[in-house]
Amino acid sequence: MCRSIKTLRPPFVESVSEDDVRAAALQYVRKISGFRAPAAHNAEAFDRAVEAVTRASEELLGALQVRGSR
Template sequence: MCRSIKTLRPPYEESVTEADMRAAALQYVRKISGFREPAAHNADAFEAAVAEVAAATEKLLAALVVRGQAPEGRAPEN
């Protein structure tokens, strides 16, 4: 996989922005498509894929439960 995609979940990253998720999505789409910049006739499909991967990334990060960390709004259980 693409080495420039960084891990976005805690504890590796405590604060993840939309820009972070979009950058990871862009790197992923570039890797699997084989295009750094798509030709004009592929630009819409490329951008749609980046948006979908970024949305899936946001959904995934929101749903993950990391051991030793409390879900949003709850204190850790002892």
């Protein structure tokens, strides 16, 4: 689907910044909405979606237990 979104969990990356997670969320929302940059009348909904996906992604990454990691 979004081939340019990188895996953000160990062992694929050592550390993940908030910017990394937000960039992945932005790519996802761009892909599913079909907008690279939404028109002004869609900007608020687009931005809310990016924030919601960012929060959900951070929650997921925080809850994952990766076997073999320390």
